[in-house]
Amino acid sequence: xxxxxxxxxxxxxxxxxxxxxxxxxxxxxxxxxxxxxxxxxxxxxxxxxxxxxxxxxxxxxxxxxxxxxxxxxxxxxxxxxxxxxxxxxxxxxxxxxxxxxxxxxxxxxxxxxxxxxxxxxxxxxxxxxxxxxxxxxxxxxxxxxxxxxxxxxxxxxxxxxxxxxxxxxxxxxxxxxxxxxxxxxxxxxxxxxxxxxxxxxxx
Amino acid sequence: xxxxxxxxxxxxxxxxxxxxxxxxxxxxxxxxxxxxxxxxxxxxxxxxxxxxxxxxxxxxxxxxxxxxxxxxxxxxxxxxxxxxxxxxxxxxxxxxxxxxxxxxxxxxxxxxxxxxxxxxxxxxxxxxxxxxxxxxxxxxxxxxxxxxxxxxxxxxxxxxxxxxxxxxxxxxxxxxxxxxxxxxxxxxxxxxxxxxxxxxxxx
Amino acid sequence: xxxxxxxxxxxxxxxxxxxxxxxxxxxxxxxxxxxxxxxxxxxxxxxxxxxxxxxxxxxxxxxxxxxxxxxxxxxxxxxxxxxxxxxxxxxxxxxxxxxxxxxxxxxxxxxxxxxxxxxxxxxxxxxxxxxxxxxxxxxxxxxxxxxxxxxxxxxxxxxxxxxxxxxxxxxxxxxxxxxxxxxxxxxxxxxxxxxxxxxxxxx
Amino acid sequence: xxxxxxxxxxxxxxxxxxxxxxxxxxxxxxxxxxxxxxxxxxxxxxxxxxxxxxxxxxxxxxxxxxxxxxxxxxxxxxxxxxxxxxxxxxxxxxxxxxxxxxxxxxxxxxxxxxxxxxxxxxxxxxxxxxxxxxxxxxxxxxxxxxxxxxxxxxxxxxxxxxxxxxxxxxxxxxxxxxxxxxxxxxxxxxxxxxxxxxxxxxx
DNA sequence: AATGAATGAGCTTTCATTCAT
DNA sequence: CATGAATGAAAGCTCATTCAT
Numbered sequence: 137x138x139x140x141x142x143x144x145x146x147x148x149x150x151x152x153x154x155x156x157x158x159x160x161x162x163x164x165x166x167x168x169x170x171x172x173x174x175x176x177x178x179x180x181x182x183x184x185x186x187x188x189x190x191x192x193x194x195x196x197x198x199x200x201x202x203x204x205x206x207x208x209x210x211x212x213x214x215x216x217x218x219x220x221x222x223x224x225x226x227x228x229x230x231x232x233x234x235x236x237x238x239x240x241x242x243x244x245x246x247x248x249x250x251x252x253x254x255x256x257x258x259x260x261x262x263x264x265x266x267x268x269x270x271x272x273x274x275x276x277x278x279x280x281x282x283x284x285x286x287x288x289x290x291x292x293x294x295x296x297x298x299x300x301x302x303x304x305x306x307x308x309x310x311x312x313x314x315x316x317x318x319x320x321x322x323x324x325x326x327x328x329x330x331x332x333x334x335x336x337x338x339x
Numbered sequence: 340x341x342x343x344x345x346x347x348x349x350x351x352x353x354x355x356x357x358x359x360x361x362x363x364x365x366x367x368x369x370x371x372x373x374x375x376x377x378x379x380x381x382x383x384x385x386x387x388x389x390x391x392x393x394x395x396x397x398x399x400x401x402x403x404x405x406x407x408x409x410x411x412x413x414x415x416x417x418x419x420x421x422x423x424x425x426x427x428x429x430x431x432x433x434x435x436x437x438x439x440x441x442x443x444x445x446x447x448x449x450x451x452x453x454x455x456x457x458x459x460x461x462x463x464x465x466x467x468x469x470x471x472x473x474x475x476x477x478x479x480x481x482x483x484x485x486x487x488x489x490x491x492x493x494x495x496x497x498x499x500x501x502x503x504x505x506x507x508x509x510x511x512x513x514x515x516x517x518x519x520x521x522x523x524x525x526x527x528x529x530x531x532x533x534x535x536x537x538x539x540x541x542x
Numbered sequence: 543x544x545x546x547x548x549x550x551x552x553x554x555x556x557x558x559x560x561x562x563x564x565x566x567x568x569x570x571x572x573x574x575x576x577x578x579x580x581x582x583x584x585x586x587x588x589x590x591x592x593x594x595x596x597x598x599x600x601x602x603x604x605x606x607x608x609x610x611x612x613x614x615x616x617x618x619x620x621x622x623x624x625x626x627x628x629x630x631x632x633x634x635x636x637x638x639x640x641x642x643x644x645x646x647x648x649x650x651x652x653x654x655x656x657x658x659x660x661x662x663x664x665x666x667x668x669x670x671x672x673x674x675x676x677x678x679x680x681x682x683x684x685x686x687x688x689x690x691x692x693x694x695x696x697x698x699x700x701x702x703x704x705x706x707x708x709x710x711x712x713x714x715x716x717x718x719x720x721x722x723x724x725x726x727x728x729x730x731x732x733x734x735x736x737x738x739x740x741x742x743x744x745x
Numbered sequence: 746x747x748x749x750x751x752x753x754x755x756x757x758x759x760x761x762x763x764x765x766x767x768x769x770x771x772x773x774x775x776x777x778x779x780x781x782x783x784x785x786x787x788x789x790x791x792x793x794x795x796x797x798x799x800x801x802x803x804x805x806x807x808x809x810x811x812x813x814x815x816x817x818x819x820x821x822x823x824x825x826x827x828x829x830x831x832x833x834x835x836x837x838x839x840x841x842x843x844x845x846x847x848x849x850x851x852x853x854x855x856x857x858x859x860x861x862x863x864x865x866x867x868x869x870x871x872x873x874x875x876x877x878x879x880x881x882x883x884x885x886x887x888x889x890x891x892x893x894x895x896x897x898x899x900x901x902x903x904x905x906x907x908x909x910x911x912x913x914x915x916x917x918x919x920x921x922x923x924x925x926x927x928x929x930x931x932x933x934x935x936x937x938x939x940x941x942x943x944x945x946x947x948x
Numbered sequence: 949a950a951t952g953a954a955t956g957a958g959c960t961t962t963c964a965t966t967c968a969t
Numbered sequence: 970c971a972t973g974a975a976t977g978a979a980a981g982c983t984c985a986t987t988c989a990t
Binding site for chain 5: 755757758761792793794795796799
Binding site: 175186 | 965
């Protein structure tokens, strides 16, 4: 029987659901989605198996819910970050910084994004969110180009390039190979920005 | 019983092992490591289940073998690519290009790298290979900095940033979101290179 | 996932567990531990395979549980038998008789003890129980020696010798080579007490 | 295809067969019959699987061959031991001693006897050998009874009782719980002869 | 005689999911 | 809402045995 999407949960129900989501997020991130069993999750919370299937149709659906939560949270953070920025370039810089900071802070979400990207069952769930973010960034880049702030180029491609730098550096931080000090982050942002400025004028 | 590391394989055995590796690589890349069963692999080749365990201790060990093969192949390609390059900058550029091309061509290997990075059981197998590649690139960057070809900075960090751009763009290509035309690749390489040149001199 | 040692079983669960233990005891004793598969056990009870692993971590653990049950039962029987005996010698005799009778009655347990003794994985589980029984008997023997009821000697060694006689004769009974009539049991007990040379001439 | 029982083996073949028997004996005794695989045996000897099935029809048949060898060896030892004994009682004592010493020395054989006794597939192989030994001993006991050397009783039953003492004490020695010093062995033999009550009053 | 390779039934165990209470 | 129990297909893996060479 499918769990109705519009089910009204009592407050206690809301809490239970949250517990499940949070604990599963931690386990999935730590140990992997496939290697983490439903039994492990419910046992970790000390509840029966029925609880799980009261709130979620399947283990897969749970991961999808987690991914969706995470994307919304990231999106909100990005929006807040660029809310009162002046120039397009500033919006870009703030967006990059906010994304990096969020990803460092939400290590579990970040890892689940990484995993979901490698699994055909879930990568489609990422697609939309990524598209939105990339197009948003691309818009700012296009504006910056129009304003002559950065060199001309394919805004979407450049957005993706920035996303690539972001992803990899956050990964480094999580692996303990990079300290997320302001200086290091500056260097990363700088790599992106000065890459955007285009070739040095000769002479 | 463990498969002896020094087992002498006949030519037929060598071929079987290769068949298993190749078919499993394709299935793992296509369908995921966990969702692909040993049964699926041996059935796909029309052999008995025991064959698999004659050549590999476990499914996990097979993936490790694949990852190792892939890393060696990539490494060789990179070395060949920069063999007769003149300047450090040229070595960097050729290295980036060769890596991107290899990753585009070896889609399956690339996907398995991506997956392995998300799974604690395998990420350690990637670590060494990545370290070697990054340090190698960092050396060239350091030389380029010393020669004044690029702006000063942390060579390792910049190597990682380049790796991030590389990874993400290849991912785009595989997802069909980016055509791997020379122009597009140039743009990516250019992003990296001009990022390295540092701030434009004022005036 | 390990079965929690403190899992709360409903009455139904308690019954199932008992069914599994009882049926497995019979099959293990009849057909041997290794040759009896988990599939055979659950099919014999007409339940799904998962049921087995709901109650036991492994086939090995089940055998250990059976052995433990059996040892406690035997121990209790022995204690009851010697409870109101007068002299040390009487305690010894009653203990021997009770052990023999128990072993004859609990043929399956006895056979599993025999098997477990031959397998390094399980012999340690027997050790403690045997030690307790032997030391207990040795205590009575020592007392009997002190009281001048029997000849001096190493009490533990003699306990073991008695245990050996017990074991072998029970084995004979189970094989149908010896009728467990009172007369036969008397002969066995008598052997222990008098040895081959027969009763000491009075006076 | 069955291995012909009358196959003429070259000297090399004879050696190979012996190697297999010896190594398997050690492995079976150490690790158990069921848990020891044919693969383990042939790998331990560094030969191919075919070798095993050239000499033996099956793993089971190999164990039977080992048991048969062992029984013949024990029998021979016993016969030699009592060859030039004077009285029936002396034959009994020497037989007990020889059996104990052989069993201590041939730990692996002893353990395989123990295991075989617990497994319906092999216990029949033991039966004949045991019967022969028991009847032989019983004959001596009967003679001793007739000569008034020992008390009257069921000779076969007493033989078995002695066998039980023997078996258990050897087991103790193998487990390191008893030092096989002459004094200890004397105590065991003495137990058989005098029982718990000790020697009849001298003179 | 001997080898490496192969077989495939069968093993123990796992796990997403369902259900009676 | 929640629980403990149950399901049973399917997973990873083993192993006695056979076979082509």
